[in-house]
Amino acid sequence: MIPSGGVARTGAPAGGAGGVRARLASMITLHQFEVSPFCDKVRRILHWKRLDYRIQEVPLLRAPGIRRINPIGKLPCLEHDGTFVADSTDIAYYLEERFPEPPILPRDPAERALCHVLEDWADESLYFYEMRLRFTLPHNAKRWIPELVHADSRVLKALAPHLLPGMLRRLTRKQGVGRKSLQQVLADVARHADALAGLLEGREWLVGRALSLADLAVFAQIRCIRGAEEGARIIEACPAVVTWMERVEAATAKPV
Ligand SMILES: N[C@@H](CCC(=O)N[C@@H](CS)C(=O)NCC(=O)O)C(=O)O
Numbered sequence: 495m496i497p498s499g500g501v502a503r504t505g506a507p508a509g510g511a512g513g514v515r516a517r518l519a520s521m522i523t524l525h526q527f528e529v530s531p532f533c534d535k536v537r538r539i540l541h542w543k544r545l546d547y548r549i550q551e552v553p554l555l556r557a558p559g560i561r562r563i564n565p566i567g568k569l570p571c572l573e574h575d576g577t578f579v580a581d582s583t584d585i586a587y588y589l590e591e592r593f594p595e596p597p598i599l600p601r602d603p604a605e606r607a608l609c610h611v612l613e614d615w616a617d618e619s620l621y622f623y624e625m626r627l628r629f630t631l632p633h634n635a636k637r638w639i640p641e642l643v644h645a646d647s648r649v650l651k652a653l654a655p656h657l658l659p660g661m662l663r664r665l666t667r668k669q670g671v672g673r674k675s676l677q678q679v680l681a682d683v684a685r686h687a688d689a690l691a692g693l694l695e696g697r698e699w700l701v702g703r704a705l706s707l708a709d710l711a712v713f714a715q716i717r718c719i720r721g722a723e724e725g726a727r728i729i730e731a732c733p734a735v736v737t738w739m740e741r742v743e744a745a746t747a748k749p750v
Pocket residue numbers: 527530531532557567568569570580581582583617
């Protein structure tokens with residue numbers, strides 16, 4: 495567990511998607527930052543598999559404490575019966591092994607390979623675009639920085655709008671996307687959106703005939719990109735992407 499300061503709350507209540515009761519999978523705790531696309535991806539896997547879980551929201555100020563449960567210092571980290579699994583991809587494979595139904599990984603080797611490649615595209619490329627758009631452009635940061643520090647102290651909430659956009663800008667600069675002009679970034683995002691629309695042409699899901707981890711990983715990043723004004727304009731110009739997002743949302747939203 496993250497030492498004191500984390501906000502514990504329950505995730506999916508019993509009564510899952512399609513009216514089926516959520517499965518009590520011993521005790522699953524998701525240590526998370528609510529606004530992280532990787533945490534959204536894991537929550538959606540848990541919803542899809544109708545697994546009951548609780549959330550441990552980690553305030554940003556407590557982030558150094560994450561190393562106790564994940565030496566890499568990143569979230570999400572899943573705690574299951576005393577075992578900690580970090581990294582959304584590793585968490586996905588762990589959950590698939592323990593709770594195989596309904597699956598998120600295609601059985602066919604070629605489809606499974608494509609699923610992995612698309613997941614990696616989402617996690618390692620699209621992520622930096624969403625970060626650049628949501629947190630480093632002032633008008634978007636105004637909306638998203640308060641979300642990032644929603645579980646933090648009043649002092650951090652007051653300082654965050656002044657400190658965090660610069661810190662995140664430096665991070666995206668190190669990676670590379672942050673060195674591009676906004677015009678270049680938007681051209682890249684439009685190309686990614688077109689590629690996604692192309693992949694979805696004539697199909698309901700990205701890989702094979704069923705929802706897979708590829709859909710969840712790409713959806714989580716595109717949803718964040720759409721959370722920025724400029725990203726929303728690009729995504730909403732692609733009807734196939736919007737329809738697919740509605741499909742993924744309907745299949746993996748938090749059960750009510
Ligand atoms: N590859 C990781 C990426 C996770 C990640 O980058 N998480 C961010 C939040 S979106 C984080 O914890 N950042 C804190 C840090 O880098 O110190 C995954 O799939 O889980």
